[in-house]
Amino acid sequence: MAGGTRFRRVAVPLKALLQRFAYVFLASAAVALMVVGQVRGTWVETLRTSVTDLVAPVQNVVARPAAATAQMVDHVQGLFRLYQENELLRQENDRLLAWQAVARRLDGENQALRTLLAVAADAHTSFVSTRVIADPGGAFVRTLLVNAGERDGVAKGQAAVNHEGLVGRVIEAGQRSARVLLITDLNSRIPVVLESTRDHAILVGDNTDRLKLLYLPANVVPAPGERIVTSGQGGMIPPGIPIGRVTGRADGQPVVEPFVRWNRVEFVSLLNHGPAGGREPGGSLR
Amino acid sequence: MKSALLAQVEARLRAATPIVLTLLCVLLAAIPWPIPGAGAATSGVTVAAVYFWSVWRPDFLPAPAVMLIGAFQDCLAGTPFGLYALLLVVAQGLTLSQRRFLAGKFFAVVWVGFALIAPAVAVVGWCVAGIASGALLPPGPLLLQVGVQVALFPALAALLLPALRFGLRAT
Incomplete structure (x- = not known):
């Protein structure tokens, strides 16, 4: 009985304190989560891939009406x-x-x-094509979730492309879902070459629909309209995939407009490039 | 006996409705809409939902649930883990601090309240996401997000109102 009173004497003010400062505690906990997530990223990645694996079948169904609407709009526009x-x-x-x-x-x-x-x-390239089931990033990150994972041969680092060009690369792969970091994301760095002059550069995103070309040789000024393609350096992304066109300059750096229309990415192909990548030789036009 | 069990199930259902609906908002926000800029615009819908419940019935959406919903959105969106957890908690905290002023007012007043709180939450997000990624984020997409959030708030409120009534009937 005395123990219970003593417990209550401690617990009641503690509960009142917790209630009073609940939001401060929770906000601090969220910040702590962020710090721990930054320092020890692996458990965050495991948690994320488990959640996306769990949600993927649901999201696949939820995303269908949007895809159907897009197809219908295209159909009606096409008729006109x-x-x-x-x-x-x-x-x-x-x-x-x-x-x-x-x-x-x-x-x-x-x-x-x-x-x-x-x-x-050349290293052979095989691929897996998959539906985009979520485009959840918003203002803070630019990512896509796709409906294929490790069990389909998807692995971290693979390039994601569609018929228009390079979309991004895989940064997390779960069992049946994977996350693609778009080339427009702030953290995206893609080794590229200028198609006509073969000068190397790094293509950098900044969360907008325009890309910046960094680390060009000092005397090189790409002409407007110059096509930018992947260089294949690093080995994960095959060379020669079209990315975009130089449109002008901003802050002293060439600006690239990507070929991909971001609101029309319904399917992507994830390329498995490298010595172990290909099951069949590709490349010939005949 | 059976009716008591049914009543209990119903009460649980009513209590869980706001949480389930806000989770649904997270899923809906992630749909790849075929409209330019839609991704950036829709991801703020959870902040609007949290505001809605916090103004009318904060007890329907307790703070720990808000934080878990934010963490779920972080997992789905790929944002730095904890970012949306923080933003949703901040949104609820800010709303509750002004609730004495907002509760029981005309809808227009509540809407203006959201037009003040949404940018404040966005600024917090902009700073924290900038620190987490070590770079200055472009303000454009965030401005678009806040604009769409505020413009669509009445539509979201109209959709959530039946759920609010459903919950109110339980209490």
Whole structure:
């Protein structure tokens, strides 16, 4: 009985204190979580991948109506522009047929020269295509969640691409979901080359839809319209993936506008590049 | 006996509704909408939901639950772990500190209150996320987020109102 009174004598004021400063305690706890998460990131990553694995099936269903709406809007817009689009496609087809002839000739020439010079074969690339189930980052980070994970062969560091170009790279891989850090994120650093001059640089995101080109050689000023492609340095991202076009300068640095339209990324392919990557040889146009 | 059990289940359901709805907001905020800038705009919907419950019935959404919902959003969004946990707790703390002024007022007053609290929470987020990533974040996406948050607040409130009534009937 006396023990109970003593306990109450301590517990009651303690409870009142906790209630009074609950928000201060909780806010401090959140800050402590952030610090611990920064210092010991592995458990945060494990927790995150477990949560995303758990949520992935739900999110896959929740995201479907949005995807369906997008398709419907596209469909209706397409109906209105049918004639114009047809004409444009016919012109583009003519142009592409000409390019195809050039590409076939160059491919043949390339193969012949490679054989002649005994060039070591490039690393092969295999890929997994998957649906984007969440685009949750907001103003603080730019990431996507995709509906494929380690059990599908996804691993950290793999490049994510779509038909328009490089989207980002995998930074966390769970069993059935993975997180892709977009090239526009503040923490994204991609080794690139200028397509025509072959000058190397690093492409840096800043959470907006524009990218910055850093560490170019001092005397190089890329012309507006210059295409930027991946350099393949580092080995995880295959070389030659298109990223964007130089549009101008800001703060003394060239600004790159990416080819990918961020609100239209429904599916991405995750590339498994490297010696262990490929199951089948790729590269030939024939 | 059976009715008592049913009543208990119903009471639990009513008590859990705000938490479940706010969790649902986290999932809805993560949908890849086919509209430019939608990702940046929708991620603030949880702050608006926390504000809504804190003005009308803070007891429906206790602070530890708010923090856990924030941590869940951190896991899903890939933000520095603890960032949304902090922001949602700050949002609720700020709202409760002004609740004497806000409670029982016209909706327009509550809306203006949100238009003052949402930027304050965004500024905290901007500073903390900047420190966590060691860089100055561009203010543009955050301004867009706050603008959309405030503009869509009446719509969110209209959606949450039936849930508020459902909860009120229990008490």
